Amino acid sequence: MQPPLLVLLLAFFLLPGAEAGEIIEGKEAEPHSRPYMAYLHVKDKKEFRCGGVLVQKNFVLTAAHCNVRLIIVTLGAHDIKNEEETKQNFLVKKAIPHPNYNNKNFSNDIMLLQLEGNIKQTDAVKPLPLPRSRKRLRPGQKCTVAGWGKVSTWGPYSDTLREVQLTLRKDKDCEYRFRRSYNSTIQLCVGDPTENKASFQGDSGGPLLCKNEIQGIVSYGNKYGEPPRVFTKVASYLPWIKKTMKSLQLQNPDHLLWS
Template structure:
């Protein structure tokens, strides 16, 4: 199927229940060449974000697993056929073995691609460092994604980005039924409206050009904070898994 038709097949209306950026702005085209759009079927056609961490692997959220999984790299406007886009099927989805779909704990997954991505100006991995340093409350990090720009608004066709502030773990412990400071990061100032929302599940939290988190969940009304899987905790599993496959 041509890339444009594939994209249009998977584009979702605002009410479809995907996580997206609120309070952000359009990113400079292809300035985030590590960004991936993950398309899949789970009862209905859905999409998530992701990050290319190696030519053959994309890191995303475990709850983004489904059938007919495809990754699109090098995209800015997902409603147009861009020469920069690479559409690659997923060979194997590898969720963390301790992922719990009921609580969304350990909500992280590697996608092995059928063919390795061709590295271009618009497609570049955000490689994992040997030791990912910890983030601290007050640190400002970037998240990018495609989708709704307000809880009741329409989905954006062009990549949006937003700068979010890491929060004290108590903010998430009071906002969510289950939260672990060991495996998760609390992100987004409750005093403003900037946040990830429905469609950005799986999108990376990037701090000083390092992948620190993978967006897992937020509140139904889109009010921050949100919860990200802590990449530093999962780094041994990520590296071991990529080496094995």
Template sequence: MLLLCWVFLLSPGAGTEEIIGGHTARPHTRPYMAFIRFLTGNNQKRCGGTLVRRDYVLTAAHCKGSAMTVILGAQNINKKEQYQQVIHVGKAIPHPDYDPSNLANDIMLLKLKRKANLTKAVKPLSLPGLRSRLRPGQVCSAAGWGKLGMGKSFPDELQEVELTVQADKTCESLFSAYYRRATQICMGDPHQRRNGFRGDSGGPLVCLNEFQGVFSSTKKNGTPPGVFTKVLSFLPWIKRTMKHTLLGH
């Protein structure tokens, strides 16, 4: 894992991304949320993810590590709660064109070793429809267990924040060669202190109850906007992979 350049701070080795300027989510209002633990070397890291089928979680490709475990149904990640389900990852499947040098195609499927039990606290989030589109000014939401700001600790409970869709040119001007409008979404008003940050990588962007993005990167200091991988652009790969991938193959 690597720090990309001076504008990015997004690798699990750096701590991954967090929620800034948000608030604690009501318990189990986001039953699709997944907390992902894994190792890079001897260091334990964390990411967010989204349950998209009973046996698959969608997250960011830069969240790949060893000894990967998914926790579903959690509110307070540091307590053994009634609805929590801890499931080991059988196979991590990053997009074949993922490029760690610039986070292009930063998306990954995790095949779970067993299917999740569906409860009021654990439910998959539907993939977006083919006609789904985002417009600048539209308000969406992101969530995760990442840090609450520079120098702050990780929260115990799930946090959420509202983010506004920005014009692609906003991220193109800030991130130059690293931003691709065909496969990424620019999120977060630069004039507001709201963003994802360390620990939120891989978490979902939800717009009008549709799963639109996977949190990928932001500026080193956590100021918005942030960059999300556009789920819609990868629907064929996601569906094909879930249909054909067998555990261990």
């Protein structure tokens, strides 16, 4: 049974008019085919959405620019507006943005969220393991990203999870577009400029999967949603992610991590 405070907060966040993000030119995902997807209800001065990926039974990986004073995490969702028995809702116990995150150029745009409790693993809620090592990603390689929101730049918002296949680009494509803000050591350039397919506002923090591994986190792009766009390169942060989760495990021995 949900705590009364959490129920009230969720009702508030799902009121019409909240800003949302979008997957441009994607398709609706098969319900619960991505059990690691997290939907973040975010409130600061206004309400907006972010995505995330469940990587341990009480940790979600997302973007550092999604860090505000109140975040509610929903797991096991397909349709965010309808009641689904598969949903599990959590308040965030601790938000840990990367210590070198720069909100001016979005470098080190990655954050861990420690949930208030552990998930109940089901077919609709399962963590996605972190990649075990750095793998060489090639320009032209196909990857996928998912999120909740509009079906086009100016279209209506979608309440259901949508997904789209995107192409990895050469670093020089983003170096040309974003100049000094793009860093190939810690970022990925994603999206073919000849195709109208992209992640966009509110998809921030969602995972980019290449061969079913988390390789990127949605970070930033131009304000019109045009590809290519920039994703945080997860492999560059594996030591920090693992060290941070281990440290919090030691502080909270009741929240044991899976190996």
